[in-house]
Amino acid sequence: MLYITRKMHFCAAHRLYDDSLSPEENRERFGECVNLHGHSYVLEVTFAGNPDEKTGMVVHLSELDAITKERVVRRLDHKYLNEDVDVFRRDVVPTVEMLAKYVWERLEGAVPGARLHQVRIHEDNLFYADYYGKEY
Amino acid sequence: MVYLTFASSFNAVHRLWNRDLSEEENRAIYAECANPAGHGHQYRLEVTVAAPVGGRRPVVIARGAVQRLVDEVLKPKLHHADMNTAFGIDNFISTGENVTKLIWRLIQPEINEGITLVSVRVIETHKNSFTYRGGSEEPALPSA
Numbered sequence: 001m002l003y004i005t006r007k008m009h010f011c012a013a014h015r016l017y018d019d020s021l022s023p024e025e026n027r028e029r030f031g032e033c034v035n036l037h038g039h040s041y042v043l044e045v046t047f048a049g050n051p052d053e054k055t056g057m058v059v060h061l062s063e064l065d066a067i068t069k070e071r072v073v074r075r076l077d078h079k080y081l082n083e084d085v086d087v088f089r090r091d092v093v094p095t096v097e098m099l100a101k102y103v104w105e106r107l108e109g110a111v112p113g114a115r116l117h118q119v120r121i122h123e124d125n126l127f128y129a130d131y132y133g134k135e136y
Numbered sequence: 137m138v139y140l141t142f143a144s145s146f147n148a149v150h151r152l153w154n155r156d157l158s159e160e161e162n163r164a165i166y167a168e169c170a171n172p173a174g175h176g177h178q179y180r181l182e183v184t185v186a187a188p189v190g191g192r193r194p195v196v197i198a199r200g201a202v203q204r205l206v207d208e209v210l211k212p213k214l215h216h217a218d219m220n221t222a223f224g225i226d227n228f229i230s231t232g233e234n235v236t237k238l239i240w241r242l243i244q245p246e247i248n249e250g251i252t253l254v255s256v257r258v259i260e261t262h263k264n265s266f267t268y269r270g271g272s273e274e275p276a277l278p279s280a
Contacts (some may be wrong), residue, residue, distance in 0.1 A: 031200060096199070097138040101189050127199050130139040134190070 003117055004058045005046040008068060010077035013038040014094045017082070036080075041099075042122040043072070045107060047114035059114040071106045096123040100131035108133065137186040139254060142202040146211060149176045150219035150230040174218070179235075180259040181206065183243065186252045201248045209246050210239065232258055232266040240268045 015037065016030035026034050045068060049058040075085060081094040087102055088094040103119045110116075122128040151174035152166035162170045169175070183202055213222055219230040223238045236258040247253050259265040 097140060097187060097189050100138055123199075126143045128141050130141070131189070132137075132139075136137055 001048050002051055002058050003046050003048050004061075004064075004114075005044050005118075006061060006064050006068070008043045008045075008065075008073055009040065010043065010073050011038060011040050012076050012079050012081050014081040014088075016093055016095060018093055019091055039123050041076075041096075043068075043103065044118075044120040044122075045103070045116070046118040046120070047111060048117040049114040052113070059111055064111060064114075067110050068107065071110055072103050075106075096121050096127065096129045097131075100129040104131045104133060137252075138189045139184055139186050140199065140202065141182050141184045142199065142206065143180060143182045144203075144206045144211070145178055145180045146215040146217075147176060147178050148214055148217050148219045148222070149174045150235075151175070152229065152231060153220070154229050155227045174220075177260050179214075181210070181239065182255075182257040182259070184254040184257070185247065186254050187250065201251060205243050205246055209243055213242070214239075232260045232264055233268075236266040236268045240270060244270070 013036060015035060016033040017026050018029070021029065023034075045064075047059055047064065051058055076099075079085060081088045081099075083089060085094070085102075088098075092098055100119050100121045103121065104116065107119070108116045117132070119131045120128055151171065152169040153162055154165075157165070183206060185202055219235055220228055223242075225238075228234065228238075236256055239258065240253070240256045243256070244253050253270070255267055255269045257265060257267045
């Protein structure tokens with residue numbers, strides 16, 4: 001089994017706020033993240049598979065890029081996550097962990113011939129989330 | 137589960153030396169790392185926890201939880217400290233391996249309910265890093 005990782009960037013705004021909690025509880029839970037702010041996110045997607053005998057590739061990188069751009073990056077890049085992305089508008093708090101799960105769900109099974117292995121999202125150079133699907 | 141990694145760093149001095157060995161034995165094992173004045177590193181620390189993300193909302197806000205742990209539990213003990221004495225263990229041999237294990241032991245009991253400590257990684261230099269996942273068994277993480 002071979003693992004191939006592709007890195008991408010997107011910039012987005014968000015705030016961490018749970019509508020079912022009071023302003024004080026939100027402040028307690030999310031601290032200064034209740035204020036509108038943004039990140040330069042770095043997304044790493046890792047696919048697993050065996051290289052095709054003819055091409056020597058697990059997945060063609062331009063195909064991987066096109067799928068990831070269409071299914072994920074263009075929906076997040078320069079967006080206000082809380083308002084512009086359906087799942088986060090419906091009261092899912094757009095933490096980096098929930099973003100990793102969102103990306104997984106958008107990409108799982110979307111690339112022919114390769115199995116999605118890992119989604120890693122760096123919020124900044126100190127913090128990142130990894131998601132391997134709901135069974136892990 | 138989602139796996140969250142929080143990175144930080146601390147500066148500390150250490151000297152590799154085992155009091156139970158002779159000068160020659162220490163020299164043979166630890167070479168220049170046994171020099172009497174010790175030497176320092178800017179250690180980079182990566183703490184990984186696992187948290188459930190099944191529902192609509194994150195169960196815990198891991199970034200804040202782990203950051204507090206590092207800032208309040210680890211940094212006061214380790215930043216600008218002597219690693220040979222920082223953990224309060226007599227004749228502690230402050231190899232990267234032992235430091236990594238003791239950092240695990242320091243933070244493990246402090247981990248908030250609802251999250252699980254998965255790994256502690258100590259990057260001693262750009263050439264050396266050490267990862268401890270508790271016990272001596274490999275964890276049930278997918279390999280890559």
